Amino acid sequence: MDEDLARTLAQFDGKGYVIAPAGYGKTHLIASAVKAASKRQLVLTHTYAGVHAIKKKMQSLAVPSSNYQIDTIASWALRLCLYFPKTSKWTKEYPEAKDWARLYEACAGLLERPFVERLVRCSYAGIYVDEYQDCSTQQHLLISALANLLPCRLLGDPMQAIFDFDDQPINWEQQIYPHYKLLGELTKPWRWHIAGATELGDWLDDVGKRLRAGQQISLAAPLPKGIKRVSVDLTDFTNMKRLNFFYPFLDHDEAVIAIHAGDQKSKNKTHKLAQSLGGKFSSIEEVEGKDLFNFIKKLEAAKEAGQRLCLVIEFCKKCCNGVGEILSAATKRGELAKATRATKYPDVLHAANQYLACDSTTNLVRLINAIQGNPQTSIYRRDLLYRLLSVLRVHQVNEGLSLSESAHRYQRDFRHSGRPIRHNKLIGTTLLVKGLEYPHAIVLEADAMSPKDLYVALTRGAKTVTIVSLKTVLPG
């Protein structure tokens, strides 16, 4: 049945869309549709993780690589604008967050020029845009301009449209439904069937339908296999017993994601939670890495060695437990410390003194490694600390770059390479994990979640979902 839909997509030559809930084989649909096409298709998505996932699916379905080009909307638009800087009036090779909206406008303008039209028509025979619910209004205008030139098929799920407060999401009612034709809907929860969690999949299918209809879902027992409800109040977890439900997840090696809603308060909570769990679960950072850039800015602005040492210690404390206990009082004050017989960790002390003497990157790396490698400390913001270490590595091998330039260079690569973290028990927000898939998901403070946040959070676990809520009817 989905193969029929793939063929429909391949042959369609107008503007259309497919409603594709999370885990329903959207990537597979794109790959089979592209396989059925006779000419090259442009497949656009939002993240490099998405690009990678589609590429892998193409390869596993043996789609000839001449049949497609996969890219993020951002990098495709940027590339096109940079090809013709005079016409697009765009020369910035590495746009910052605030630049993107203007870039998309520039690119949409470019697409109206006859020669760009020829280029696009000669390069591709059609377009697919994945995760359309993640498009901003400007991205939508850009895609509309493309859709005027080529057959365009959008895949997305308005139910998964969650945004940071300052982004302007597209409005499906006004911008999609009246102008694009509904080509079909994916109906089978493949992700859970493939993972052997059929009951979970079917339950989520039902949940999805209810939430879309604006209805509530019930968590009253008995729940089907793979679904568990934990009734714990997480507004305050000074009582460590409340976190006991996390520990059974440490008994196996499979990846686990604990998910908070995406509001600012919940974001901070992920780090506190990770800290309380002693780093057994590690919190993840936003892609932009605000905390990292703040630290680097301060470090570069600091005028004295002592000041710098204090900043580094403060940063380490932000990432690890137990940092204060392993440092001598003088080191903590940002002063040269003397090793005595009482000094417990002379290597840390020594590294701190070395950094005071000379603030080379090598010395900084040595100090951080001495702290995080110490058996008394436990790291709980691995994502943040490892990103800093990665930036320092870039700085070490590129002598000409300043520290903040190194950070920007790393940030560029980061969009391709992903988080520098191998630890697989993680805590994040719905915004950070949308589109990603884990064997096990824990939905934190589910009572407080909006229907969309709730749907995104629930659908992250392929094998089990644990819901932490006080109420039995959600959204609360």
Place this chain on the structure above:
Amino acid sequence: MKIRRISIQNFRGIKDLEWNLPDQRVFCLIGKGDSAKTTILEAIRCAFNPQWNLAFNDSDFHLCKTDVPIKIEIVIGDLPDEFCAEQKYGAHLRGWDKAAFNLHDEPEDGDEIVLSVRLTVGKELEPKWRVITARNADGVDFRSADRARVNVGLIGSYSEKQLTWASGTALARITEAENLSESLVDATRAARSSLDGQRATALKSFDTAAAKSEAVAKKLGVPVDDSFKAHLDLASISIRLGGLTLHDGEIPLRQLGLGSRRMLLCGIQKEGLDEQHITLFDEVELGLEPHRIARLMRHIKEDPTGQYFLTTHSPSVLRELTVDELHVVHKLEGGVEVVATTGKDLDGLNVQGHIRSSAEAFLSMKVIVCEGATEVGFLRGLDNFWVAEGLNPLSYAGAVLLDARGASKIKPLAAGFKALHYDVFAVADGDAPQQFSPNDAEDLTKQAIEVLIWSDQLALEQRAMLDLPWSSVLASVKLGQDLGHPVHDNVRSKLDIALDADVMQWPESPELRKAIGDAAKSKSSPWFKSISDAQAWFEVIAPAFADPDFKQRELASKLSRLRTWVDHG
């Protein structure tokens, strides 16, 4: 694909050339020898040569100066879709404003979409092909397969290879095979098995030796599975593609006449599988009679798929072309220039008519515009005289005599050739000021055209009879008489006096000189009005040029200006 602009720097005879091409299919390059016409064709061929290891040497550099790289930059339009795709050269598109001959780095809305292709060769002699823009000066590799797609074929003087299947030949291009070398292996196998069939005759003596070896092998205990025999070893005796050549029956077509071979090639080039082609044809006329030239030119003009670049030295070729197809190549001090024979400077000059009537002049570099046949013949005689004196002939300086056929045509013709960047010298009579006046002469002089006009409103004959020594004047009258003109009556109609029956006895007088001059050029019965008669006339008076007195006179002194112009102008 079509070429829109050619820039060449430091390549062979060309130090610097920039040529913007009008939107047309046939370009015929003319100009005197060594004006770098063939070099332009070679440059085009190199820019689109699919060979990765195209060989260059020091002599390919202008004046062998290898410090300055060879740079050939060609703008191509009429692009196939594939070239416009992002995966190929989409990022490097540029715009060509056909009307203004302007290249825009990024296309504007009315522009044709084009690509700039650049071949550079530095002193390491390694050719590099790139597709470039101003915004990306390094550009990207212009791949061999894509160079081949432009489908440029040169039909030059050494084209024996062209009737083989060697790589890059027109025959190879029209062969419908995925992989030529593979098909060739099949051909080799076939050759092998057919040789086997004639073993008894063709391989007899070889097999005898094989049988002896077999006996030795058996004696030494070397195992023999079947039997020893002579055979072709596919690994070492493979037929090269160049070895496969076009035959008519048993006769290789390379034995055809040069002209036929080249015509055939031109036809094959058009048959290329890729519909579009650019064909370079050096010295089109080579080996062809005028009627076959006409046929070939028609073939070229009627082929809608190709862009043709021809060079020629033949008036027959020129006569088959229209003005907008003609482009004059001039080699100047600073570089080479290509000038179209159409354009606003040339409107109303009837260039087309002159190509028909005076094709030879277009193939020279210096044009002497003569009022009529008398001047042409007279100057021909003068040219012969100069050669006898040990001076260089006019042709050595690339100068050609052109018959304007009337005083009124002198001015437009001289101006027209000047506008095409030829050196021009005009020779006019002074006796018809309403057709060619001293004012006209002054206009031409302002355009840096040398003008020779006889003073006192006199024609050449009148001037000559006044200036020549008396013996030469009488010799002229005698020639007129010998040519069958009633010279007595003619002269007496101008001056009513008694004249001796023997011309040689006529007494010298200014009146008689004038009467003779008037009679010689009279409308009703001119004496030297054909080229050959005028040439004969000059030969009769030639001895006068040894007379120091005569040399001071106007006729001789003005003609010596012509000499100066021929040598230095």
